[in-house]
Amino acid sequence: MANFRYFRGFATAAALVALTGAGSVAYGQVATHAxxxxxxxxxxxxxxxxxxxQTKSLIGTTPEGYAWSADGSQLLFLWNDEGYSFRDVWSYSVKTGKKTRLTFAGRDAKPEAEQRGISQVVVLNKGHIAYVLNGQLNIRAANGDVTKVETDKKAVRRLAVSPDGKQLSFISGAPVDPRNRVTMGGVLWVRDVAAKADQAARRIAGDDDPKVYVDDYHWADDSRSIAFQQADDRLMPERDILYYAKGEAQNNRVIRAFPGEETTKAQIGVVDLASGRTRFFERPNAKDPIWNYGLSHDGKRLFVSGSDMEAKEHSIYVYDVATAARETFYQLREDKHLRPDWQVAWAPGDDGLIILTDRDGWLHLYHQPTAQAKPRQITSGPWEIASFSVDTARRQLYFTANESYLSERQIYRIPVAGGKMERISAPKPGTHEPVFSPQFKHVADFFTNDSTPAELFLIDTAKPGSAVQVTKSPQPxxxxxxxxxxxxxxxxxxxxxxxxxxxxxxxxxxxxxxxxxxxxxxxxxxxxxxxxxxxxxxxxxxxxxxxxxxxxxxxxxxxxxxxxxxxxxxxxxxxxxxxxxxxxxxxxxxxxxxxxxxxxxxxxxxxxxxxxxxxxxxxxxxxxxxxxxxxxxxxxxxxxxxxxxxxxxxxxxxxxxxxxxxxxxxxxxxxxxxxxxxxxxxxxxxxxxxxxxxxxxxxxxxxxxxxxxxxxxxxxxxxxxxxxxxxxxxxxxxxxxxxxxxxxxx
Structure with a gap:
């Protein structure tokens, strides 16, 4: 007979006992009962x-857009403490536990307009931050003064700070909806953090043709180069979606492929910032999707993880960055495979790759040190991992998984070498979406469960199970x-x-x-x-x-x-x-x-x-x-x-x-x-x-x-x-x- 698993967050332990007819059950634990x-x-x-x-949301406004300072002492996030949709920038100090609102752009927004507000923020140096409002890049100084920069650029997105903290990168051009491939361009720029307001950023990658655009990018650890993904939609069909609205005929012209038609051609490139030279890395079929990619810690190698269009064959290629020589590092075909849930990252010390794959029937972590070597399984069991991050310094893997129950997303860690798995998130059912500080000392945790709208919590990784609530979003x-x-x-x-x-x-x-x-x-x-x-x-x-x-x-x-x-x-x-x-x-x-x-x-x-x-x-x-x-x-x-x-x-x-x-x-x-x-x-x-x-x-x-x-x-x-x-x-x-x-x- 099936079970009813009870997660009622408003119930007390005594109420759970009364409902289940079982022994004592602590808050947050699972009880089964008819x-x-x-x-x-x-x-x-x-x-x-x-x-x-309603405009002032009863459940509040979810905290989003988490960004850590380089030393892990400050966390920025986007939030509205009154429940309106407009998000401003807030800061949380790990040392003092103080939460501070840094921007007040929402004061001039009309609540009924349902504006999302600031879309992204990153931490610069000397108390400065950079953020995007209405597609425009802004710099806020430590004294609160705000300056608009790069005013000639539209739809700024994907802000990132170089590992050495000296450069700010971003993509500009009209945004690309991943489900509606309306391509309006995407150019990658790099701006010196110390530059004056009227000094323009340098163009790093991208094309004048709006159908050839930069989709995504990652900094090299030494801040000397950037790996980026360039998409080419020039062969894809365009379609007219004709409709009536506002009393007249309208046309929403989109780039949109049907099964069997031409799709996006994707390439990975690496640009050397000093010389401006870009090298692209060819794959056997450029029309096959890319699921992720990354430079090694020493910047000498690049992996590209992808598959065929039907997601039946997972392939990982590793390239020599200097020569573009390619080797097939990993390949597995499963003719009934359905979901491209694979993820890949470099192992600590560039000792091969960490691979999330379901090769044993469940999504688990593997370590493969060299090309074509047999992957060594790190985690196992009748449960699955949703995502992972590599703590290189401590040779540990952090991941979210449903080990406790299908509906759960809890945070765990395990040594790369294998061994005992340790739960980091608090012993309370629910869903966690972590953003780790640079040194993995703390976790900015987006947490929600069936009885609790999403909130920001802070987890100290040295104290597994601990959690400090940062926001309180629902209205009284x-x-x-x-x-x-x-x-x-x-x-x-x-x-x-x-x-x-x-x-x-x-x-x-x-x-x-x-x-x-x-x-x-x-x-x-x-x-x-x-x-x-x-x-x-x-x-x-x-x-x-x-x-x-x-x-x-x-x-x-x-x-x-x-x-x-x-x-x-x-x-x-x-x-x-x-x-x-x-x-x-x-x-x-x-x-x-x-x-x-x-x-x-x-x-x-x-x-x-x-x-x-x-x-x-x-x-x-x-x-x-x-x-x-x-x-x-x-x-x-x-x-x-x-x-x-x-x-x-x-x-x-x-x-x-x-x-x-x-x-x-x-x-x-x-x-x-x-x-x-x-x-x-x-x-x-x-x-x-x-x-x-x-x-x-x-x-x-x-x-x-x-x-x-x-x-x-x-x-x-x-x-x-x-x-x-x-x-x-x-x-x-x-x-x-x-x-x-x-x-x-x-």
Missing amino acids: PAHGTAAIPGTTLSLDELY AFYQQTWANIGYVEFPSHVDGVNLVGRLSLPANYDPAKRYPLIVGSVYSDSVQNQWGGRRAHPTWGLDQYFTAQGYIVLNVNVRGSWGQGRDHNQTQLHSYGETDINDLESGVRYLVAQNYVDPKRVGIWGSSYGGLMTIMSLSKKPGVYAAGIAGAPATNVWHAFPAQMWIMGPPDGPDMPARYEAQSALYQSGGIRDPLMIIHGTRDPVVLYSDTVALTEKMIAREQRFELVTLPGGNHGWDNEGLVQTRFAFKKMVDFFDRTVKNRK
Whole structure:
């Protein structure tokens, strides 16, 4: 029988004992029990959607953009202590524990404008800092005076200070959205930190053609050279996305490839700053994606980690920087591989590479000292690592992993030589995103869990388990509400018996004698994580809380293809959009019905993008399982997906085409829809084309199938995260639809 894992942050230890019927349980520990905890009389939050989503955010403004000083004594971050969206620069002193606001640009911002504010900050010398506001580079002196510099440059981004602290680098040109490859240029510049305001930066890399641009870069340890990634979109197709907004015709012209078409050509170059000479390093196929790259500590070698377009073969090449001679350092092919989660870094002393790979079936760390040598495994177990950093001085590896439970992201360390793994983060369930100080003495920790919106904590690595809270973001009214009861259920797939995990949100006054209406969603991969709001990519925390307060249960399922449960778990998703994944969702519904949580006649499902594909496929292939569904920006036609989706879809050629792509496309599989469907889509969307939604609705009209279409004029792919007015409008539409078709269904 499956377990319900209880992480209720507001409960006391005594309450946990009462709920579980077990022995004493300390705060933050996991207890397992049947969910018979319906004695609470409180109904949950009483807030409306308008109150949940307001300009002055109830949950506060997340602290972001962490940047350490070179000596690790000062931490800068971007935050707003009043809950508005505009972020200013704040400083935290490790020695004194004092938090100080350094900029006040937000004073002149109108709260209703929903401006993000300062986008990045770095620490210079002598008390100076550099930051970017509205794409403009600014320098703040120790006395608080602010000077705009490089005023002829637009869209400044990716600030970095050289290791010797003498130079400031940045990219300028219109930003490149990684999901919408609108290429408007990207030039790499270097500016002397001691330069006067009217002294211009030196152009280091980049092209006059806006379709050839610098994507990313890294400083060499000796500050004498920079490795950078240059992208070339000149062969990629351009597409016109025509739509109406603001009372007239509009055109969003984008560079956008479909599977099988020309993609970005990527190169790694190294530029010597003294001479200005650049050397590029060729790969066997320049159109294959690059996942990461890095110079050795002595600057003499360069690794480039990449794969084929389908992410089936992972290759790491190592180059001699002086001659560009290439050797194949590591290569592994897995024909069923789906996820390019690989990461690579130089080992301490340039003793080969540290590689994060799932070669044993789980994402773990390996040390490979020389080319073609057998990698030595450092970590192991039925759990996975999400990211890692190398402490070269102490020959240690820091990493985040779900060793404690699937939904967790805890911080650990282990010697490069192997040995005992030590947990660094505090013994409290949740999600950690660390930024380490230069000497690895402290961690700037972005922490959140199911009951706690994200905050900045400081961890002393010499005192594992310690944590000092730096920010307090939620507004006072947040603590006056009763939020949903969130935990985790495990159940077998009804198709093949594979263990599945779900994140379950129950009403605060859950009554085990009742059967509740259920909302499955928002459905997506990687949707089961112990953090406030579940999936942070969408602002659905308030919508989910509203649903539970209105008497719904909300379920997210870690569908096949997701991170965290190993390669065997996710590989069954190969060529299986709208098949294995929707079976996993149905398994969650079946489990909750069997456990008497849910009324089987009142189940709704929703998701956006890939989640929209799963929603439409579920309604079509599983009539009667769901009373209704909502598909936001639904990816109905995989012929129009990004080429990267070939990880799962496979290439668009071969003897089984077009049948294979049509089998994975809701556009061709929607004939079975009998239950109510709502589609929400923005007309300017370059990721999932609005024209694909039109093609689907034409088919459904011809078949006289029921649906409702909510069109958002000028809306983009992130339709629920484009301003509070549109968010509230769309979410109210969703609530009304589910109340009519699910909750109040006769």
